[in-house]
Amino acid sequence: MEFKQYLLNENKALLAQxxxxxxxxxxxxxxxxxxxxxxxxxxxxxxxVNQIRRILHSNWSKEDLVYLPPLQKVGVAIMRAIExxxxxxxxxxxxxxxxxxxxxxxxxxxxxxxxxxxxNQPAAPMAPTxxxxxxxxxxQGQQPxxNQPAA
Numbered sequence: 001m002e003f004k005q006y007l008l009n010e011n012k013a014l015l016a017q018x019x020x021x022x023x024x025x026x027x028x029x030x031x032x033x034x035x036x037x038x039x040x041x042x043x044x045x046x047x048x049v050n051q052i053r054r055i056l057h058s059n060w061s062k063e064d065l066v067y068l069p070p071l072q073k074v075g076v077a078i079m080r081a082i083e084x085x086x087x088x089x090x091x092x093x094x095x096x097x098x099x100x101x102x103x104x105x106x107x108x109x110x111x112x113x114x115x116x117x118x119x120n121q122p123a124a125p126m127a128p129t130x131x132x133x134x135x136x137x138x139x140q141g142q143q144p145x146x147n148q149p150a151a
Contacts, residue, residue, distance in 0.1 A: 003043040018055050019071060022048060030092045042082045045092070049079050068104050082115050108111040 033041055047113050054077035056068055074095040081091040 015055075015060060015067060016103060019067065019082055019103055019106070021073075022055070022071070023096060023103060025051065026092055026096045026099065030089065030096060033089050033092065038085070038088070041088050042085075043080055045078055045088060049075050049082075052078075067102050070098050074098055109122060116146060 029041070029044055029048065032044075036044065052071055056072055056075070060068065079087070079093050080086070080093060081088045
């Protein structure tokens with residue numbers, strides 16, 4: 001029974017990761033949209049829609065099906081904006097907001113880059129790296145030693 005629960009949790013984490021990948025692509029495209037023309041922006045948004053299609057056409061458990069309709073609405077909205085030549089920048093911003101809400105509802109972290117400290121122990125402060133400390137200040141009226149930059 002534990003293995004079945006593991007597989008269910010693994011699928012949920014996989015769906016959250018895939019939605020996070022789409023969210024990341026949309027946010028990156030939104031950030032770069034100011035330097036793009038309309039045609040280039042539309043051409044760059046089409047692979048995102050294809051990525052959403054691949055997610056929607058995959059097999060998911062019944063519990064995960066709740067998260068797919070908002071993803072489908074995002075894909076349809078982006079594709080409609082491309083076809084009708086609407087304001088794609090505004091649609092991408094709204095799509096990012098919707099997908100952020102979906103990832104929050106899944107309850108799974110998008111990435112696992114940060115490590116957690118044990119619950120009863122505070123995180124240890126980082127010691128300064130050698131060579132990056134500030135040099136001692138020279139007394140007023142004197143110049144710092146030649147190997148140190150002036151303050």
